Amino acid sequence: xxxxxxxxxxxxxxxxxxxxxxxxxxxxxxxxxxxxxxxxxxxxxxxxxxxxxxxxxxxxxxxxxxxxxxxxxxxxxxxxxxxxxxxxxxxxxxxxxxxxxxxxxxxxxxxxxxxxxxxxxxxxxxxxxxxxxxxxxxxxxxxxxxxxxxxxxxxxxxxxxxxxxxxxxxxxxxxxxxxxxxxxxxxxxxxxxxxxxxxxxxxxxxxxxxxxxxxxxxxxxxxxxxxxxxxxxxxxxxxxxxxxxxxxxxx
Amino acid sequence: xxxxxxxxxxxxxxxxxxxxxxxxxxxxxxxxxxxxxxxxxxxxxxxxxxxxxxxxxxxxxxxxxxxxxxxxxxxxxxxxxxxxxxxxxxxxxxxxxxxxxxxxxxxxxxxxxxxxxxxxxxxxxxxxxxxxxxxxxxxxxxxxxxxxxxxxxxxxxxxxxxxxxxxxxxxxxxxxxxxxxxxxxxxxxxxxxxxxxxxxxxxxxxxxxxxxxxxxxxxxxxxxxxxxxxxxxxxxxxxxxxxxxxxxxxxxxxxxxxxxxxx
Numbered sequence: 001x002x003x004x005x006x007x008x009x010x011x012x013x014x015x016x017x018x019x020x021x022x023x024x025x026x027x028x029x030x031x032x033x034x035x036x037x038x039x040x041x042x043x044x045x046x047x048x049x050x051x052x053x054x055x056x057x058x059x060x061x062x063x064x065x066x067x068x069x070x071x072x073x074x075x076x077x078x079x080x081x082x083x084x085x086x087x088x089x090x091x092x093x094x095x096x097x098x099x100x101x102x103x104x105x106x107x108x109x110x111x112x113x114x115x116x117x118x119x120x121x122x123x124x125x126x127x128x129x130x131x132x133x134x135x136x137x138x139x140x141x142x143x144x145x146x147x148x149x150x151x152x153x154x155x156x157x158x159x160x161x162x163x164x165x166x167x168x169x170x171x172x173x174x175x176x177x178x179x180x181x182x183x184x185x186x187x188x189x190x191x192x193x194x195x196x197x198x199x200x201x202x203x204x205x206x207x208x209x210x211x212x213x214x215x216x217x218x219x220x221x222x223x224x225x226x227x228x229x230x231x232x233x234x235x236x237x238x239x240x241x242x243x244x245x246x247x248x249x250x251x
Numbered sequence: 252x253x254x255x256x257x258x259x260x261x262x263x264x265x266x267x268x269x270x271x272x273x274x275x276x277x278x279x280x281x282x283x284x285x286x287x288x289x290x291x292x293x294x295x296x297x298x299x300x301x302x303x304x305x306x307x308x309x310x311x312x313x314x315x316x317x318x319x320x321x322x323x324x325x326x327x328x329x330x331x332x333x334x335x336x337x338x339x340x341x342x343x344x345x346x347x348x349x350x351x352x353x354x355x356x357x358x359x360x361x362x363x364x365x366x367x368x369x370x371x372x373x374x375x376x377x378x379x380x381x382x383x384x385x386x387x388x389x390x391x392x393x394x395x396x397x398x399x400x401x402x403x404x405x406x407x408x409x410x411x412x413x414x415x416x417x418x419x420x421x422x423x424x425x426x427x428x429x430x431x432x433x434x435x436x437x438x439x440x441x442x443x444x445x446x447x448x449x450x451x452x453x454x455x456x457x458x459x460x461x462x463x464x465x466x467x468x469x470x471x472x473x474x475x476x477x478x479x480x481x482x483x484x485x486x487x488x489x490x491x492x493x494x495x496x497x498x499x500x501x502x503x504x505x506x507x508x509x510x511x512x513x514x
Contacts, residue, residue, distance in 0.1 A: 009355055013423045020419035023412040050387045051307040054300050054315055055397060056286030057405060061273055073398055073409040080285070080391070080401055104286050104294055105304060105312035 035076040036204055037083050038185065040068055041091060041124035042100035042108040046204075053107040055080030059099035065092045068099060084126075086187020086202050093121045093152050093186050122153060127185025128208040129158070129178045129200050136199035138175055141165055147189035147200045148176050157182035158189060176200065180209055254493030261337050269404045284338070284400045285391070286315050294318035299439040303388035306379055323443055331444030335430065335437050336492035340400050344414055345430045348421035349469070357423055364425050368472060368488075371431070371438040378435045390435055427469055430490075437490075444487040450509045451484040451495060453477060457503035464495035464504060483509055 040059050043049050059082050060068040067089045071077035082099075084091060097119050100108040113124045129147075133139045151158040156179065163173040176189075178200075187202045202208075215231075218224045268280040269287070278291040286296040296318030305311055326333055336342055352358050381389035391397060395413055402410025417429050430437055453476055460478040465471045473486040474495065496504045 009357070012355070013357065016415075016419040017423055020412075020416040024416060047386065048308065052304055052310075052312055054286045054296065054304060054312075054388075055391060055401070056282040056296075057273070057401070058282045058286065058288065060405075061276070061281050070401060070405055072402070072405070072407040073413065078392060080397055102288075103313070104288075104296060104315035104318060105301075106310075107312075 036207065037077050038086065038127050038187070038202060038204065040082050040084065040099045040108055041093075041097055041121060041126055041184070042103075042110060042113040043126070044107060044109050044112065046206075049107050050078065050081070052105050053081050054105045056104065057082070058102040058104060059108060062098040062102035064094065064098065065089060067091050084187070086190040087198055088191075090187035090191040091124075091126060091184075092188075093124075093184065095119065095121055097121055097124075122182075122184060124184045124186075125205055127187070127202040128180055128205045129183050129185065129187075129189050130203050130208045131176060131178060131200045133175075133199075135195055135197070136176070137195060138173065141168070141171060141173060143174060144194060145174060145176070146192045146194050148174075150188040150192035152186060152188060153182050153184070157184065252497055254497050258337055258492060259343070262340060262343060265338055266340060266400070266403050273404055283404050285397065286318060293321070295322055297436075298323045298443070299436050300388055300391055302439075303378065303382040303390060306382040307386050307388055326440055327443050327445075327447060329447055330449040330491035331447045331487035332437060332440045332490040333444075333447075334440050335434075336490040339396060339436075340403060341396050341417060341430065341434075342490075342492075344399075344417050345421050345427055345469070348418045349427060351418075351422045352426065358426060362425070364428070366425070366428065366432040368432070371433055371435060374433060375435040375438040375442075394436075395429070396434075396436060431470055431488075441487045447487065447491075448509050449491065449506055451489065451491075451493070452505055452507040453481055453484065454503045454505075455479060455481045457501045459501050459503075461501070463498045463500070467494045467498050469494070483507070 037046070039046075039049060040063075044052065055070065057070045057080075060070050067084045068082045069084070071079050071081050071083055073079050075083075077083055097110075097113055100110055100113055101119075103109075110119070114120055115123060137144050145160060148154060148158050148160050159177045159179060161173075161175045161177050163175055165171040165173055185202045185205065190198045190201045193200050214227055217228065265280075269283055271277060272279045272281050279289070281288045281291070284297060285300050286294070288294055294314040294317055296315040298319040301312070301315050301319035304315070378390040395417055398410050398413045399417070401407075402413075420428055421430075425432065453474075455476075455478060458478050462477070465474050465477060468474050469490060469492065470486075470488050473484050473489040476482055476484070493506065496506060
């Protein structure tokens, strides 16, 4: 039989290893749904960003509003990489973009946020604001323009659309509409939204935006058809397929 | 105890400088051990991380490249693996684990796992290969050093469990398994420290073969010449911690500057 000392020794060893192993296991099994990651202004596309971020936190320290944080273990984001949560703190769009300038590895690329070698925060594309009309109180006829007033690119990235309220027949709806050409994804609208869970929120652009085929010509935009100049017009359609479609009784 | 004390002071004050610079927005030492700025002007970067970034994207990145060059030069000139013993926070955990291991007699247990000394070099090669394949710095994605040092500098709690895991492995599974068998960063610094100047020098005239140094040394294979011949510890796997110098009661070991000219 082992003496008491041996048993205690083994017990300590076993407990410690079980705790350490159990924790490692829990980090792997406890993964929540993939968090939507919003990167600082000037961030390269996610793949390029991951290939060049050295995880030093210089952008986090440069941010005067403490918007950015480094992902910790358990945040479900590759740990040590910067991100922000607009509902808590949005990006305040500093004109000197200290976070991007501080990046030592060009994971935050100054070129992506400058026009003619001058810093231009309005060029940043951190994400895209998306509106849920069913929880936006403006769609219920209540006058709320919190997001519109909060937008740093007011009347450009966020526009109010006036619409007649058919129910009361004497009021107007003031509906916020996002213009993806201008929206930087700073998240000040999400931060300002008055509803319990923000009715307007920022998503990564590749998730929040669709993409149109380039064969649709908008005749009211000048020279929009020049895009079709070099297009291949010798498209052969399958005649039989069209006949089948007409004869199959679907219409 | 002199070098041990000095080491602890350096390790802790580097982390403290990072911490206060982050908390109070000072420009003394911003960033963390991956990449940092001294007084907002001198860049320093983890050369191993920069190498991985380069392999991930095949572009050399901004001021981090300059910072990495500075760090490589410092460690290549000063002492082999000085980072491991004097800067890396994991060193404090391993040393504590070693203390527990010896104190409680776990070092006399039957060995569960046996790794060869060169295992970390295979991991080093594997990390570099995976950085190319995955197009992301492979070790930085799992680095326990990264988790622990960022945890200390930027706060949080979960890193403590990682630190405890490192401790548990070193104390109960294998002697100094993390630092001297697994860590690719240590292998990297051993590689670039081949020609470093400051080395431990052994004087066999004074040596009484008490072997205290071999017992305390974290990489005892480097002390092959003890009691046999005088000379420098030439292996760059030595972490330059100076523990052997501390414990030697016979004045047989000291730090000295390597003479590159052949005698």
